[in-house]
Amino acid sequence: QVQLVESGGGLVQAGVSLSVSCAASGFIFSNYAMRWYRQAPGKERELVAGITNTGSTSYADSVKGRFTISRDNAKNTVYLQMNSLKPEDTAVYYCYVYRWKDYWGQGTQVTVSS
Numbered sequence: 514q515v516q517l518v519e520s521g522g523g524l525v526q527a528g529v530s531l532s533v534s535c536a537a538s539g540f541i542f543s544n545y546a547m548r549w550y551r552q553a554p555g556k557e558r559e560l561v562a563g564i565t566n567t568g569s570t571s572y573a574d575s576v577k578g579r580f581t582i583s584r585d586n587a588k589n590t591v592y593l594q595m596n597s598l599k600p601e602d603t604a605v606y607y608c609y610v611y612r613w614k615d616y617w618g619q620g621t622q623v624t625v626s627s
Contacts, residue, residue, distance in 0.1 A: 514539045515537075515538070515539040515540050515610065515612055515616045516537070516538045516539050517535055517536070517537055517608040517609070517610065517616060517617065517618035517619075518535065518536045518537075518608075518618055518619070519533060519534065519535045519606065519607065519608050519618045519619065519620060519621040520533065520534050520535075520536070520621060521533040521534050521621060522605075522606060522621030522622045522623045522624075523622075523623065523624070524624045524626065525598060525623075525624070525625055525626070526625070526626050526627075527598060527599055527600055527625055527626065527627050528597060528598065529598055530594070530595060530596045530597075530598065531595050531598060531623060532592055532593065532594045532595065533549075533592070533593045533595070533606050533621055533623065534590055534591070534592050534593075535547070535549075535590060535591045535592075535593075535608030535618055536588075536589060536590050537589045537590065537591070537608070537610065538589060540610070540612050542584075542586055542589040543566060543586040544566055545566055545610050545611075545612060546563060546564065546565045546566055546610070546611075547563070547564055547582075547584060547591040547608065547609070547610055548560060548561075548562065548563040548564075548608075548609040548610070549561045549562045549563075549582060549591070549593045549606060549607070549608060549609070550606070550607045550609055550617075551602075551604035551605065551606045551607065551623075552604055552605050552607070552620075553601075553603060553604040556604075558607070559573065560573060561573050561576055561580065561593070561606070562576065562580055562581075562582035562593060563582065564582045564583065564584050564591065568584070570582050570583075575601075576595075576602075579595065579596050579597045579598075580593060580594065580595050580596070581593070581594040581596075582594075591608060593606065595623070598623075598625045599625060600625050600626065600627045601625075602623065602625050603623060603624050603625050604622075604623060605620040605621065605622050605623075606620060606621050606622075606623055607620045
C-alpha cells in the first residue's frame with residue numbers, strides 16, 4: 514500500500530534554513546508527481562510546491578525564491594529545502610501523491626520563531 518513518511522521538521526529561528534523529506538513506498542515513485550502542502554493553525558491546507566515525474570517544479574507565490582522542491586528517484590524520496598524561513602511559514606507540512614486517489618503523509622511540524 515502507498516505510504517508517505519515525512520521527517521525533518523523542527524523549531525527554528527526566522528531567517529534560517531530547514532529541509533524536510535518524504536520517503537515514499539508502495540508505488541513506482543519515479544512515475545508520479547509529488548507535492549508538498551502545509552496547514553497552519555486555523556487555516557486551510559495550502560499547496561506549497563510540486564514536482565512532476567520529469568522534474569518540473571512549481572511553487573506557491575508565498576514561497577517562490579525561498580523554497581526548493583526536489584526528488585531522488587533512487588531513494589524514493591522528495592525533499593523541500595526551505596530557506597529564509599519566516600514565522601508565517603509555521604505549519605504542519607504534508608507530503609502528497611495522487612495515485613487513483615489522494616494519499617497524504619502524517620505531516621511534520623515546522624515552527625519558525627521571530
